[in-house]
Amino acid sequence: MAVTIKDIARQAGVSPATVSRVLSGQTEFYSEKTAKKVKKTAKKLGYQKNTAAVELVTRRSKVIAVIVSSTQTNFSDQIIDGIQQEARQHDLNVIILYAGEKDPQMERKALETVIERSVMGILLVAVDLNPANEDLLVNANIPYQFLSITLKNRKLPFITSDDFQIGYQATKYLVDKGHSEIGFAAADLNSVTGQLRLDGYRQAMADNGLQLNSAWVLGGDFAYEDGVNAMKQYGREPEVTAVIASSDLAAIGVMNQAQDYGLRIPADLAVMSVDGTKLCSIVRPQLTSVTQEFFEMGVRGMQRIINQPAKAAKSTFTPFKIIARQSV
Amino acid sequence: MAVTIKDIARQAGVSPATVSRVLSGQTEFYSEKTAKKVKKTAKKLGYQKNTAAVELVTRRSKVIAVIVSSTQTNFSDQIIDGIQQEARQHDLNVIILYAGEKDPQMERKALETVIERSVMGILLVAVDLNPANEDLLVNANIPYQFLSITLKNRKLPFITSDDFQIGYQATKYLVDKGHSEIGFAAADLNSVTGQLRLDGYRQAMADNGLQLNSAWVLGGDFAYEDGVNAMKQYGREPEVTAVIASSDLAAIGVMNQAQDYGLRIPADLAVMSVDGTKLCSIVRPQLTSVTQEFFEMGVRGMQRIINQPAKAAKSTFTPFKIIARQSV
DNA sequence: TAGTAAAACACAAACGTTTGTGATATTGAT
DNA sequence: ATCAATATCACAAACGTTTGTGTTTTACTA
Known part of the structure; x- marks a missing residue:
């Protein structure tokens, strides 16, 4: 027809x-x-x-697939913006697939969808594949790149911030502001990312001769609720005078709960978030944050895909900086 | 190979x-x-x-394309969630494409990408096509459905909230709370959506015997900045005692700016937002909102695509409700 | 004007699958 | 044991492109 x-x-x-x-x-x-x-x-x-016919004979396609975990946080927009910009410059199409929330089923489905279509490259943002899906990806012989996550498996190339340094610098920043009882909240302590940030936090405490109480570190999943729960743990009269929340939303969670407890921020409690999305400047008080360069991650990820087809690239870090606002 | x-x-x-x-x-x-x-x-x-080969011979595909305008607001996540749920039940794949911000070029690119692949259906969320692209879509002979937008062209099927009623009910709600000087801010007055909400607002004012000052209605693009700009217009000692902001972010904008002016919410100024995303319960004070059923829009959109291939469907409304929180 | 090189075009195979139909094997009834 | 009916399978065409190579036309040179 x-x-x-x-x-x-x-x-x-x-x-x-x-x-x-x-x-x-x-x-x-x-x-x-x-x-x-x-x-x-x-x-x-x-x-x-008819693209199907074209791809059938040429055996390659001009689409880049982005697989994102439908994350609680909201930085993926920025990453995608970076990806889009680069894609546009090279006349590539980008399609986005959601892979759910730690849902191996959906991850597999998403992977199969894009592998069957033999896309030109696969960008995975904030998704941590299980071994089976990892095999699927690797054996597909399609260039891929992990973004905004650090993996156990160092063979897989990723681009992200140096999470150890994030933990370290955030802590140091608070110490420099005079804090010595510092909480560490809402990170997923089972993830490499969370573990590294925690390590950085510990190291910074140690380097400054500060004792740390294990009750100050509270895990979670980077979500808003994890922030409020953490603050509930710290209590109405918290021992800590500052807390590092591992996402903007989590930080808002601790702020809200703290304020419900009648605490004033930053006078009674300083809170520092990591990510630095627009949320930070929209809430009151505005959140002081470790701001990551998500856009840049997207850009670099695309460049990797374009320039190094199939060849395994090393993992690299994207810079971050601390932006002072009002919450500390 | x-x-x-x-x-x-x-x-x-x-x-x-x-x-x-x-x-x-x-x-x-x-x-x-x-x-x-x-x-x-x-x-x-x-x-x-090899999906390319399959689609070449079968001449149909199991993917649903979602084209979203990379909107300032953030409700599209909910719509996409609804779409995904329905897709999963029918073993369909969904891919998402960003079409920029009122960027006919990108819209065209996105459309061509999915049409060339002869996807099974196209869902357009919050995108208002120009006539050329509209033709492209219509002539592609692929089922499509507009979501979360009301169009001038009534031939095109859309699913959204009744924007007139949103304007009307929001206004009525505030009137019932005792307000008679009510602002209307941040909606795009060039869009049908904005115009309808404005009409509803006007009608509600009239029905309650209230005069309205044209200085109270301030246009925008549903963005945070439009909210703060609107509030700047209203001034430090605003004539209005309440304002309806046409998105959650915009509402936060007016709240922040109002607070910067030393106004207390809701004591000195009530603010009401429309959309009702999670943002409403995260900000302080929590936003009273007209809450739309975005998830449901996604679900229904998919059902339309699945059940009525190619046949033109009527446009319908999805319900909304007013959720009282703290800002009025 | 004849000859030749280059430009312009057409032929046909190939990509990997689906599917209608024809061929063969199996089963069961008598 | 014979036959029909059915189950199991293979053949081959088709989907709409791309692309290597062969063929014709054009343009130019001598």
């Missing part, structure tokens, strides 16, 4: 081969005159190319 | 046809025994189906 290049060929009085070369932007094998003619009849007939 | 059904056929000693029927879940034309054998060798060889 749909119009094909054969229809165009017939109408324009040329061969399908010529139509193909004209329409796919090749420069050889035809004259300007026939090119004009072909393009005109293509437009007249309302031709839409 | 990749393993095909021919490879499997050879290894298993059957024909490609049989392999195809086994692997694609058909029930006829083969015995249990050969099915077992085929599946085993398929797994052994690490077979991945």
